Amino acid sequence: AQSVTQLGSHVSVSEGALVLLRCNYSSSVPPYLFWYVQYPNQGLQLLLKYTSAATLVKGINGFEAEFKKSETSFHLTKPSAHMSDAAEYFCAVGGSGAGSYQLTFGKGTKLSVIP
Amino acid sequence: GAVVSQHPSWVICKSGTSVKIECRSLDFQATTMFWYRQFPKQSLMLMATSNEGSKATYEQGVEKDKFLINHASLTLSTLTVTSAHPEDSSFYICSALSDRAGHEQYFGPGTRLTVT
Numbered sequence: 001a002q003s004v005t006q007l008g009s010h011v012s013v014s015e016g017a018l019v020l021l022r023c024n025y026s027s028s029v030p031p032y033l034f035w036y037v038q039y040p041n042q043g044l045q046l047l048l049k050y051t052s053a054a055t056l057v058k059g060i061n062g063f064e065a066e067f068k069k070s071e072t073s074f075h076l077t078k079p080s081a082h083m084s085d086a087a088e089y090f091c092a093v094g095g096s097g098a099g100s101y102q103l104t105f106g107k108g109t110k111l112s113v114i115p
Numbered sequence: 116g117a118v119v120s121q122h123p124s125w126v127i128c129k130s131g132t133s134v135k136i137e138c139r140s141l142d143f144q145a146t147t148m149f150w151y152r153q154f155p156k157q158s159l160m161l162m163a164t165s166n167e168g169s170k171a172t173y174e175q176g177v178e179k180d181k182f183l184i185n186h187a188s189l190t191l192s193t194l195t196v197t198s199a200h201p202e203d204s205s206f207y208i209c210s211a212l213s214d215r216a217g218h219e220q221y222f223g224p225g226t227r228l229t230v231t
Binding site for chain 1 (some may be wrong): 119121124147149156157158159160161164208210212218219220222223224225
């Protein structure tokens, strides 16, 4: 069984400040991990994914995440927040092999960026 | 980039009626598509896996006779909510798994269903 916990349903940061969105996972198999962003009334857009290669994964829009097996974490960071980063962010876990695309999502974290 | 569309984007129906939601991969083929349900301020919950030419696989607790899935072509999957009730009101999102090398998964924009 897999599960995802996103700490903080709502995070506010000032424009230019560091963005840190937390994600912890539970998986009985080596996980594939994903971060998606959802803008209002839109579908999910993939930010980045971890598939057992490099533990530090760089994504689009300046985001990156580090896979830490010992902490079962996959936190999302961005050095400097932009107003356009305001959105809902979802962390997701998939199994390996054929199950890697059947995703279990966290409850999401809404990011607000204060000018 | 690859695009997945959903139609309609928003639908209101009366209790007891059925409504069909389409999910199309516009510029790629997708043998496998997924249907998710998202309640307000909640996460996405996988409902079923749809495979072209075969029966869908439903997650535990999802009524297959209520949520009918048809994946008749490599670019189209449909979800029909039969005998809709107000508790079926939700945001339904599909995703398509590209048949191209890399097997990227792309999400549709979602369909908001309101049952009155």
